[in-house]
Amino acid sequence: MYNVKSMKAEEFISHHEIIETLKYAEENKNNIELAKSILKKAEQCKGLSHREASVLLACEDKDIINEIYTLANKIKKELYGNRIVMFAPLYLSNYCVNGCVYCPYHAKNKQIPRKKLTQQEVEREVIALQDMGHKRLAIEAGEDPVNNPIEYILECVKTIYSVKHKNGAIRRVNVNIAATTVENYRKLKEAEIGTYILFQETYHKESYEKLHPTGPKHDYAYHTEAMDRAMEGGIDDVGLGVLFGLEMYKYEFAGLLMHAEHLEAVHGVGPHTISVPRIKRASDIDPDVFDNGIDDDIFAKIIACIRIAVPYTGMIISTRESKECREKVLPLGISQISGGSRTSVGGYYEPEAEDDNSEQFDVSDKRTLDEVVRWLMQLGYIPSFCTACYRLGRTGDRFMQLCKAGQIQNCCHPNALITLKEFLEDYASPATKEIGDKLIDVELKNVPNEKVRKIAEQNLSDIKSGLRDFRF
Numbered sequence: 459m460y461n462v463k464s465m466k467a468e469e470f471i472s473h474h475e476i477i478e479t480l481k482y483a484e485e486n487k488n489n490i491e492l493a494k495s496i497l498k499k500a501e502q503c504k505g506l507s508h509r510e511a512s513v514l515l516a517c518e519d520k521d522i523i524n525e526i527y528t529l530a531n532k533i534k535k536e537l538y539g540n541r542i543v544m545f546a547p548l549y550l551s552n553y554c555v556n557g558c559v560y561c562p563y564h565a566k567n568k569q570i571p572r573k574k575l576t577q578q579e580v581e582r583e584v585i586a587l588q589d590m591g592h593k594r595l596a597i598e599a600g601e602d603p604v605n606n607p608i609e610y611i612l613e614c615v616k617t618i619y620s621v622k623h624k625n626g627a628i629r630r631v632n633v634n635i636a637a638t639t640v641e642n643y644r645k646l647k648e649a650e651i652g653t654y655i656l657f658q659e660t661y662h663k664e665s666y667e668k669l670h671p672t673g674p675k676h677d678y679a680y681h682t683e684a685m686d687r688a689m690e691g692g693i694d695d696v697g698l699g700v701l702f703g704l705e706m707y708k709y710e711f712a713g714l715l716m717h718a719e720h721l722e723a724v725h726g727v728g729p730h731t732i733s734v735p736r737i738k739r740a741s742d743i744d745p746d747v748f749d750n751g752i753d754d755d756i757f758a759k760i761i762a763c764i765r766i767a768v769p770y771t772g773m774i775i776s777t778r779e780s781k782e783c784r785e786k787v788l789p790l791g792i793s794q795i796s797g798g799s800r801t802s803v804g805g806y807y808e809p810e811a812e813d814d815n816s817e818q819f820d821v822s823d824k825r826t827l828d829e830v831v832r833w834l835m836q837l838g839y840i841p842s843f844c845t846a847c848y849r850l851g852r853t854g855d856r857f858m859q860l861c862k863a864g865q866i867q868n869c870c871h872p873n874a875l876i877t878l879k880e881f882l883e884d885y886a887s888p889a890t891k892e893i894g895d896k897l898i899d900v901e902l903k904n905v906p907n908e909k910v911r912k913i914a915e916q917n918l919s920d921i922k923s924g925l926r927d928f929r930f
């Protein structure tokens with residue numbers, strides 16, 4: 459029985475409701491009138507239900523698809539402007555007791571060396587990341603109660619925040635670790651983490667159990683209910699995601715939105731972010747084995763439909779995707795991207811050799827952060843290293859209030875310029891700096907509130923004189 463407010467995974471992600479939704483979407487995929495009325499509703503930026511959004515995703519009419527893209531782009535511009543927040547993943551440990559069949563870190567893979575960073579190595583990695591210009595990290599670790607207990611994760615978070623190299627500082631640590639207890643989520647909250655990220659991988663219970671044959675992650679309910687426990691533990695920014703390619707994308711899409719609706723219904727705040735990874739090649743993993751792969755066009759359509767359905771949820775794309783693909787989906791709703799990423803343990807201090815096979819997935823976009831920043835600016839985006847909300851306690855519903863009050867342009871926009879200026883002064887190549895300084899001059903004029911604009915102007919000049927860390 460479907461119940462959005464139930465605390466049981468099988469009720470808030472009801473298989474029956476998803477099947478009914480897919481049936482309804484299929485029946486209405488050529489219902490142009492319905493699609494148009496859904497798009498009209500979406501224009502108000504109040505989101506769509508999983509059923510409505512599923513109709514748009516199923517629609518094959520070229521004109522409607524173009525309208526979906528146009529609206530996604532419009533919503534993106536209205537709510538996120540031309541800013542793209544930058545982050546990098548930091549792999550702490552690839553020890554893992556789980557048997558996820560799509561991940562090279564699965565317990566039975568003997569082909570990769572197992573590694574866990576010592577605190578000294580964490581420090582080395584963080585210095586390397588700071589020297590690139592990163593301010594926001596997402597830490598990643600396999601599930602292993604012996605090698606990576608919660609105490610280890612907490613110690614790493616503490617170390618990361620403590621490293622101050624030259625003008626560098628990591629100002630927000632997001633955490634991507636296995637589903638855990640309320641008590642452990644409380645500890646993570648106390649350690650001042652940013653977002654807690656946990657990918658569902660697939661919402662299809664039967665497939666989930668087959669894809670996770672062994673280890674604690676096998677438990678579908680425990681995994682799916684993790685975000686409720688995280689919120690109970692005081693973490694109000696949570697990040698959802700599915701691994702596209704494991705199951706039918708239409709099923710995952712409906713499940714993902716039902717999960718978002720559940721969080722909103724129960725906790726009064728939806729997911730802070732949604733990630734859209736696609737399965738990739740890695741050691742012991744052949745993506746062709748999974749027959750639900752999606753091409754770039756479907757991928758773009760999914761991203762546009764998510765943007766329309768949950769306008770206030772940030773959307774993340776990683777270096778799993780190529781430069782070309784990232785370029786294609788940026789205007790459709792992506793608000794955060796990684797740059798200069800290494801997906802192996804210790805890979806920033808000691809970049810992996812060409813024949814190394816210890817990455818969690820093949821990185822398609824291998825450019826440096828400086829190159830990614832320059833590329834974004836050339837495309838007309840403002841790369842942002844902003845972490846202000848989290849540091850000012852604007853998380854969960856307080857963050858949503860900021861968005862809904864339409865204050866993003868007076869807040870995110872100047873913050874993006876200020877943090878970009880820090881990057882340009884401290885880490886950028888001369889070519890990147892030149893483009894960036896010009897962009898800041900132009901974009902400063904787009905801060906609507908005069909008082910805010912004046913303060914931002916002053917901040918920018920202070921940064922030039924050597925001061926750091928301003929925020930709205």
Ligand code: SF4
Nearest residue numbers: 554558561563564600
């Ligand atoms: S996806 Fe995560 S839990 Fe699964 S094997 Fe990989 S590291 Fe372990």
Ligand code: SF4
Nearest residue numbers: 844845846847869870
């Ligand atoms: S001000 Fe808040 S919402 Fe805006 S970019 Fe910074 S952290 Fe994100």
